[in-house]
Amino acid sequence: MVSITWAVVLFTATAAVATPSSRIIGGQEVPIEQYPSIVQIEYLIPVVSIWRYSCGATIVSNSWLVSSAQCFSGRSFLGLSSRRMRAGTSVPGEGGFIVRFSSYLNHPDFNKKALYDSDITLLRLVRPLTWSAAVQPAPINLGGSELPDNSPVVVAGFGAVEADTSEEMTDLQEAAVFTVNTEECRRRYKDFLNENVTDTMICAGLLDVGGVDACIRDTGGPLYYNNDNSNVDVLVGIVSWGFWRACGDFTFPGVYTQVSAFTDWILANAV
Incomplete structure (x- = not known):
């Protein structure tokens, strides 16, 4: 078994590191309070001006999300004006609240070594989030840490x-x-x-x-x-x-x- 050193990364306006000890197939419904760090990425259909759910993302600070670079690249991506996020709800396209993005950063190595390699993007919000039972950041693990097989x-x-x-x-x-x-x-x-x-x-x-x-x-x-x-x-x-x-x-x-x-x-x- 591989030993793991976990670091919970607690994000507020700045980041600090502390060391503590499309739908799911075959899953079950849960309330947003179960996973309050998950949010919805919505895209704008230009001709009809309708917003639709497109991807997921995860809150890592009150101003930043992480998601897939796929969702912010390619022909279907028409710029940040065509994307927004919805947080604090378990229902696609309903409830919660909406925040737009001020910037995004796809990893520079995305798709270079192989298709979908380095598939990660950072999304900056136009305003900081306020924490609640339905809106919370997710900690991330220490760089280089890997889970054992069958975890x-x-x-x-x-x-x-x-x-x-x-x-x-x-x-x-x-x-x-x-x-x-x-x-x-x-x-x-x-x-x-x-x-x-x-x-x-x-x-x-x-x-x-x-x-x-x-x-x-x-x-x-x-x-x-x-x-x-x-x-x-x-x-x-x-x-x-x-x-x-x-x-x-x-x-x-x-x-x-x-x-x-x-x-x-x-x-x-x-x-």
């Missing part, structure tokens, strides 16, 4: 609840999965799909069982590890990619951005 983790999101209904959304869901050995995950994706799992990624799912996974529109949302010593849900991953034909496939686990690979970058830029 219990939880993915949360607002994406598809069935692989064949990926455009439908329901209320906030959670699903329990386990971390998968990186080499085994890498072998499966490379041998069967010719896709690359890099060292900045973490795999999680129910290997050779399936039925539980993140799915379309969960992208950018959190993968949490509960530190039993402090009863804190630590942000260890960001929903990134997986087997495109079917969420929850038994052969291919979900692939997440490994947050600990970017802790130093987050601390250096989210100020």
Whole structure:
């Protein structure tokens, strides 16, 4: 077993480090108070001027979120005027409150070494958040820390609840999965799909069982590890990619951005 040194990163206006001891497939509904750090990213449909849910994100300070760089790049991204965030609600597109963004920063290595490598972005809010039972920051783990294989983790999101209904959304869901050995995950994706799992990624799912996974529109949302010593849900991953034909496939686990690979970058830029 690999020993882990956890650091809870408590963010307020500035960051300090302390050392303490698309819908989910196969999950269950939970209230926003269960995971108050998760928020919704909405995009503007220009022709009809309608806002729709598109991605997830996680609060890491009162002024900053982390999400997937996929959600803030490509042809569909028309600039920050076409994106906003909704916090404090478990219902997609309803309730809570809305805050716009003042800036964003995709990681400079995004998509360079491999597709979806360094899939992380920092989002700065135009005004700071006020904490409540439904709005809280998530701590992140110390740079370089890695979970042992088969560690219990939880993915949360607002994406598809069935692989064949990926455009439908329901209320906030959670699903329990386990971390998968990186080499085994890498072998499966490379041998069967010719896709690359890099060292900045973490795999999680129910290997050779399936039925539980993140799915379309969960992208950018959190993968949490509960530190039993402090009863804190630590942000260890960001929903990134997986087997495109079917969420929850038994052969291919979900692939997440490994947050600990970017802790130093987050601390250096989210100020």
